[in-house]
C-alpha cells in the first residue's frame with residue numbers, strides 16, 4: 001500500500017508510475033484474453049506488435065521521467081536495476097527519501 005509519506009506520492013509522480021505500469025499490464029491482459037477467450041496469439045499478431053511497442057515505450061518513459069527533484073536521479077530505472085523482480089514495486093511505492101542524495105520531501109526538502 002502506498003503511504004502518505006511515500007516519495008513517489010509526496011513528489012506528485014504517482015501518476016507517472018501508474019501510467020508506466022499500465023502499459024505492460026494492458027499488454028499482458030490483452031494476451032491472456034486473446035489466448036483464453038479469443039482465437040489464440042497467432043490471430044492476434046497484427047495487434048500484438050503495436051501493443052508490445054506501446055508497453056516498452058510506456059515503461060521506458062516511466063524510467064526516464066520519474067526523477068528526484070533535487071539530484072534528477074532516474075528513480076524507477078535505478079530501482080528496477082537494483083531490486084529483484086518481485087520486490088522492486090513494493091520498495092518503490094514505500095521509500096521516503098532519494099536513495100542517491102537522501103532528499104526527503106516530507107522533511108521540508110532537507111536531507112536528514
Ligand SMILES: [Zn+2]
Pocket residue numbers: 068069070071072073098099100101102103
Ligand atoms: Zn536525489
